[in-house]
Amino acid sequence: MLQFKDIELTDKEWVCELLSYSDYNSTEYNFTVLFLWKHYYNTKICRYKDYLLIKSTPSWAETSQYILPAGKGSEDDFKEVIELYREDANESGYPLKIFSVLPCQKTLLENLYPGKFEYTPLRDSFDYIYNAADLLFLRGKKFQSKRNFINRFKNGHNWSYEPITVANIDECLQMNRDWCAQYGNCADGHTLEAEACTVAMALKNFEALNLSGGLLRVENRVVGFTLAERLNSDTLLVHIEKAYASVAGAYPTVANEFLKAELLNGKEGVADSVTLPYTYINREDDAGDLGLREAKMQYNPAFLLEKFLVTEI
Secondary structure (H helix, E strand, O other), X not given: OOOOEEOOHHHHHHHHHHHHHHOOOOHHHOXXXXXXXXXXXXXXXXEEOOEEEEEEOOOOOOOXXXXXXXXOOOHHHHHHHHHHHHHHHHOOOOOOEEEEEOHHHHHHHHHHOOOOEEEEXXXXXXXXXXXHHHHXXXXXXHHHHHHHHHXXXXXXXXXXXXXXXXXXXXXXXHHHHHHHHHOOOOOOOHHHHHHHHHHHHHXXXXXXXXXXXXXXXXXXXXXXXXXXXXXXXXXXXXXXXXEOOOOOOHHHHHHHHHHHHHHHOOOHHHOOOOOOXXXXXXOOOOOOOHHHHHHHHOOOOOEEEOOEEEEXX
């Protein structure tokens, strides 16, 4: 029987090691995501051999959902995990459901279990993956509007950018509280409230989670900030990007200034020849929010990372 446990910061080292073996570019395979959203999705983990197993039982769901293991092992080891998932699910009297299955994993399941599962696309959970160079340099007509917003912001404000450190985290926490009060007071919806809590948790555990980030000021007031970290061997994962919508251009400016600091490391003068530390940037999903979907599409993703709900037939 699998022994799932709550996710704690002390789990970070072994979880990240197992995640690195699979090198997936999906948000579900990231310790910070699992840790920050553990209460919202009631997520628990366990180690089985050299695999990380993940189980979520959100309050609104009838049954638990599992995420395919990350790690390393033989085909027989993988099939053993599936059987253990099935046993765990059947104890609750429900069929096995596997959440956020990637295209490569779907192919594997179809080959190992032909005709045994039903596959349903989860459009609201598709990750938006961008070419790092596109978001950094914003070249060409397709990014003209973004460049215009940034230029108008910079020309119209006394602004500054700085990396997030222990010294200014409290200002970001205060902005998060102010933002929440201004755009819904958090109590108006569970999702907004949960997001505000996860942002606060990320900031309070900034060093322990090994995050990087930057903030944007206007007249010394924080008007935007962003948090990110390496996801896998070639992808930067942007966890949080928050700014006041009333400050036109703050969103694209803080995003771009952070990427310049993170990817160029002070080498803007040789931008055309510098080798970037990442090929892609994952800006997570849109959670079915049509306004957010439109905003993410405006940045011209290289591709959407498809995900599927897999249900045992």
